[in-house]
Structures are given as C-alpha cells and as structure tokens.
Amino acid sequence: MHDSRAIRDDPEAFDAAMGRRGLDAVSTTLLELDGQRRGHLAVLQELQTQRKFLSRQIGDAKRRGEKSVRLDVDPTTFREDMELHETEAVRLEIEIKGRLESLPNILDPDVPNGADERDNRIEKHWGTPRAFDFQPRQHFELGETLGMMDFAAAAKLSGSRFVVLRGPLARLERALGQFMLDLHTHEHGYEETSVPLLVNEPTMYGTGQLPKFAEDLFRTTDGRWLIPTAEVPLTNLAAGEIIAEKRLPLRFTALSECFRSEAGSAGRDTRGMLRQHQFRKVEMVALTHPEESAAEHERMTRCAERVLELLDLPYRRVLLCAGDTGFSAAKTFDLEVWLPGQGAWREISSCSNCRDFQARRMGARYRGANGKVAGFVHTLNGSGLAVGRALIAVMENYQQADGGIAIPPALRPYCDGNERIAPPA
RNA sequence: GGAGGGAUGGCCGAGCGGCUUAAGGCGGCGGUUUGCUAAACCGUUGUGCGGGGUAAACCCGUACCGGGGGUUCGAAUCCCCCUCCCUCCGCCA
Numbered sequence: 001m002h003d004s005r006a007i008r009d010d011p012e013a014f015d016a017a018m019g020r021r022g023l024d025a026v027s028t029t030l031l032e033l034d035g036q037r038r039g040h041l042a043v044l045q046e047l048q049t050q051r052k053f054l055s056r057q058i059g060d061a062k063r064r065g066e067k068s069v070r071l072d073v074d075p076t077t078f079r080e081d082m083e084l085h086e087t088e089a090v091r092l093e094i095e096i097k098g099r100l101e102s103l104p105n106i107l108d109p110d111v112p113n114g115a116d117e118r119d120n121r122i123e124k125h126w127g128t129p130r131a132f133d134f135q136p137r138q139h140f141e142l143g144e145t146l147g148m149m150d151f152a153a154a155a156k157l158s159g160s161r162f163v164v165l166r167g168p169l170a171r172l173e174r175a176l177g178q179f180m181l182d183l184h185t186h187e188h189g190y191e192e193t194s195v196p197l198l199v200n201e202p203t204m205y206g207t208g209q210l211p212k213f214a215e216d217l218f219r220t221t222d223g224r225w226l227i228p229t230a231e232v233p234l235t236n237l238a239a240g241e242i243i244a245e246k247r248l249p250l251r252f253t254a255l256s257e258c259f260r261s262e263a264g265s266a267g268r269d270t271r272g273m274l275r276q277h278q279f280r281k282v283e284m285v286a287l288t289h290p291e292e293s294a295a296e297h298e299r300m301t302r303c304a305e306r307v308l309e310l311l312d313l314p315y316r317r318v319l320l321c322a323g324d325t326g327f328s329a330a331k332t333f334d335l336e337v338w339l340p341g342q343g344a345w346r347e348i349s350s351c352s353n354c355r356d357f358q359a360r361r362m363g364a365r366y367r368g369a370n371g372k373v374a375g376f377v378h379t380l381n382g383s384g385l386a387v388g389r390a391l392i393a394v395m396e397n398y399q400q401a402d403g404g405i406a407i408p409p410a411l412r413p414y415c416d417g418n419e420r421i422a423p424p425a
Numbered sequence: 426g427g428a429g430g431g432a433u434g435g436c437c438g439a440g441c442g443g444c445u446u447a448a449g450g451c452g453g454c455g456g457u458u459u460g461c462u463a464a465a466c467c468g469u470u471g472u473g474c475g476g477g478g479u480a481a482a483c484c485c486g487u488a489c490c491g492g493g494g495g496u497u498c499g500a501a502u503c504c505c506c507c508u509c510c511c512u513c514c515g516c517c518a
Binding site for chain 1: 435442443444452453454455470471472474475476486487488497498499
C-alpha cells in the first residue's frame with residue numbers, strides 16, 4: 001500500500017517507480033480523485049463545526065432550564081448536506097484505496113531493470129558442483145527407485161501435485177526442518193514460533209496476498225484462507241501494533257506447511273515434488289527500524305545461505321530484476337541451489353525487504369524514544385529454506401552410484417546417526 | 426451448537442444522552458532533589474484525517490470509546506446486525 005501524501009508530494013517519482021514495474025502512470029488520476037475527496041471533506045468538516053455549535057446551544061439552554069431555544073438555523077437542515085458530502089468523501093476514499101492496493105511496492109534503486117528472470121543479476125556463487133562418475137539422476141527417479149517417494153499414492157489420496165514420503169526419506173524431510181529451526185533459533189537469534197495455517201481475510205490482505213492474488217490461494221468453506229507461506233501469520237503478528245523502538249528488530253522463525261493453488265503454473269514442473277500444492281518451509285521474518293532494513297536484509301539472506309553451506313550444497317545468490325520482483329517486495333535475493341540430476345539452478349530461498357509496504361497495509365508502527373509514534377516498521381521475510389526443495393537438493397547432490405543417498409554430516413544427528421539411505425537389497 | 430456476561434487511550438479502569446476538551450491509576454518522556462541507584466515530588470504524554478507552517482517543533486479544525494448501520498438538534502452512553510473475548514452447558518483431539 002502506498003502513502004497518498006507521498007504521491008501528492010512527488011507524482012513524477014511515483015509514476016517513474018511504477019513504470020519500472022511496467023505499469024502506466026496513474027498519479028494524475030489518483031491526485032484528481034484525492035483532490036475531490038479533500039474538497040468534500042473540507043465542506044463536511046465545516047458543517048460539523050456549525051452543527052456542533054448549534055447543538056451546544058440547545059444543550060446549554062436545556063441545562064439552564066429553558067423550555068425552548070431560538071435558533072437562526074434549523075439544525076435538521078444540516079443532515080442532508082452532511083450526508084451528501086460524507087458519502088462522496090467515503091466513496092472517493094474507497095475508490096482511491098481500491099486503486100492503490102493493487103499497485104506493487106516501489107523498487108529499491110539498486111534493483112536492475114528488466115522484464116523477466118533473464119535480467120536477474122547473479123551476485124555470487126558458493127561451492128563447487130560435485131563431479132559424478134555416473135549419470136546423476138533426478139530426485140523423483142531416486143525416490144521412486146528407493147520406494148520412498150510415492151506420487152501414485154498421493155494422487156489416489158489427493159490428486160496431482162502431492163507426494164507421499166516413506167521411511168528414511170520422510171525422516172530426512174523432518175530432519176531438514178528440525179536442523180534449520182535449530183540453526184535459526186540457536187545461532188541466528190530468531191524466536192521459534194508456531195502459527196495458525198488458516199488465517200482470516202485482513203491477515204491475507206496485510207502481507208499483500210489479497211485482494212489481488214486470491215486465485216493463488218486455497219479458501220475454506222467458512223471463508224478462511226490456507227497460508228501460502230508462514231510469512232503471512234508471522235508478519236501479521238505486528239498488525240495493528242505499535243512497537244517500542246528499542247524492542248526492534250523482532251525476528252521470528254517457523255516451520256510450517258504451505259498451501260498454493262499453483263493456478264497459473266499448469267504444465268510447469270509437473271514431474272516430482274518441485275512444485276506442490278502442499279509443502280513444508282522454514283520461514284524467517286524480521287521487523288526492523290526503517291534505517292536498519294537494508295542491513296537486516298543482508299543478514300537474513302546470510303542466514304539462509306548458512307543453511308546451504310552447512311549442508312554443503314552449491315548455490316548462487318541472484319538479485320531479482322524489476323520484472324521478477326514480487327508484488328510486496330522492494331528488493332529480493334533468490335538463492336538457487338544446484339540440482340545435478342536436473343542440471344539446473346533452482347530457487348530454494350527468496351529473501352525480500354518489503355520496507356514499509358506491508359506495514360502500512362497492516363498498520364504496524366513503532367514508537368520512538370520520545371514516546372511518540374514515529375512511523376511504520378519495515379518488514380522482511382525469507383525462506384530458510386524451503387524444506388521440500390532442500391530434500392530434493394540433498395537427494396540429487398548426495399546420490400550414490402547404487403541409488404543410495406548419503407546423509408550430510410550436519411543432518412546425521414537428526415537421522416539416528418545414520419550415514420546414508422540405502423537402496424533396497 | 427445452546428444460555429448468559431463483556432470489548433473505553435501503550436496497559437488497567439471510571440463514565441451509561443449535552444458541563445467528555447474521556448476522570449483516576451500504571452507506564453513513557455522531561456525536570457527537581459540526590460555521592461550513585463532507588464524513592465519522592467512537579468510537569469507532560471492518544472491516533473487518524475483535513476488545513477496552516479520551508480521542514481522539525483508547533484498551531485487550527487474534525488473524527489475516533491471492538492466493526493457496521495440506525496434513533497436524535499446532539500451518541501462512548503439508546504436500538505439493530507456482525508466480530509472477538511470470558512463463564513456455564515453440550516460435543517470433541
């Protein structure tokens with residue numbers, strides 16, 4: 001959500017910012033509507049002043065015990081006029097809000113221009129893809145050969161884009177989640193949080209999923225929504241709150257199921273468990289002072305990278321270009337892990353600085369040292385990491401010639417000390 | 426699901442048609458006192474919107490007492506609907 005006063009102050013800058021997202025200039029229309037709104041508001045307030053004065057006269061007279069009062073104006077005549085201007089002011093406000101809430105966040109200056117992922121900028125590489133002396137296989141081949149990844153069973157139960165994991169592979173998925181949570185809580189200063197997976201409409205609105213992206217979500221029969229990421233409940237913990245400046249930054253992490261309709265991605269990544277309707281993810285969320293969000297963004301991205309490094313999985317950091325940056329984000333780093341079976345870099349984490357965009361939508365503010373409300377906090381979110389994709393990455397990178405999978409040393413304490421998942425005899 | 430009771434500023438809590446410009450307390454901020462801390466005392470302290478001010482400070486106006494409607498010249502206060510919380514009953518992991 002944007003501040004209409006900021007648009008009023010510098011409409012050209014706003015149009016230029018939306019232009020980077022490939023959107024037409026709208027400030028002229030918005031300012032026109034806003035001007036009308038303020039006009040009605042001014043008249044309404046004047047009428048309220050007059051009504052207040054007259055009502056007070058009646059009240060004073062009554063208190064003096066007078067039976068009736070002489071008034072120059074009939075106070076009832078105000079009502080229609082007031083109602084007219086109020087209705088118009090409210091209508092225009094809703095109209096403006098409706099236009100503003102579907103506009104994406106303003107991008108950071110250092111986000112590169114560009115239309116799609118081809119214009120993303122690779123910032124760094126870490127690790128060396130392992131050299132295999134056999135043809136590495138994709139995760140679903142490995143999983144199905146092991147007899148521990150069952151898409152047919154999932155299809156029977158639920159349909160496409162679901163999976164059933166069994167035995168040691170199910171255990172490995174759990175191990176990954178526990179490992180990541182322990183790392184972020186013990187070493188990175190995040191507070192472990194357990195959150196609802198079903199949220200109400202204002203909560204989905206707060207982080208920017210609604211009203212524009214309803215088709216990407218699942219909705220319950222009683223009007224609630226299944227979270228597409230724990231970012232939604234975690235960030236909304238601050239909704240409507242005024243946080244003392246000295247308590248910032250707040251850092252939350254949660255391991256949760258995530259639900260996505262994948263409405264627009266029919267035909268993409270249909271094989272395997274790369275793109276599912278339901279998956280697990282460890283999410284990190286930070287709420288910061290506005291001046292701290294850039295540094296926090298780097299810190300959070302490092303926290304995600306640390307997971308990959310401890311698992312010894314090669315990755316690269318990518319700064320998303322204008323066209324690839326999500327609706328609520330001002331700047332996003334994606335981490336892409338190397339998948340030798342697929343022979344490709346695939347997204348495994350996305351760390352975004354949303355600045356005050358979500359905070360303004362949900363009313364998350366902070367209080368300065370002088371005790372006054374100083375403004376909106378900045379919100380950041382990042383995957384640390386997507387557990388399902390981390391499982392894929394471990395399987396493909398740690399696969400062995402016989403179809404077994406070595407367990408990364410960091411995960412062994414979470415897997416009964418086992419060193420590998422052995423293929424069936 | 427049924428029956429009651431509630432929702433007031435950062436927090437607690439009074440008010441139940443006009444003198445509310447929302448009492449009082451706690452907390453916050455500033456100060457006095459003090460060797461330091463603590464305590465005491467004094468002052469100050471809500472948010473949104475509109476307007477003024479070069480900006481900050483500040484000033485003027487207006488709205489806001491869970492949300493939305495209504496009654497009234499006038500609503501925190503009366504009426505209706507909704508949401509959430511609490512108590513009891515029923516069901517239940």
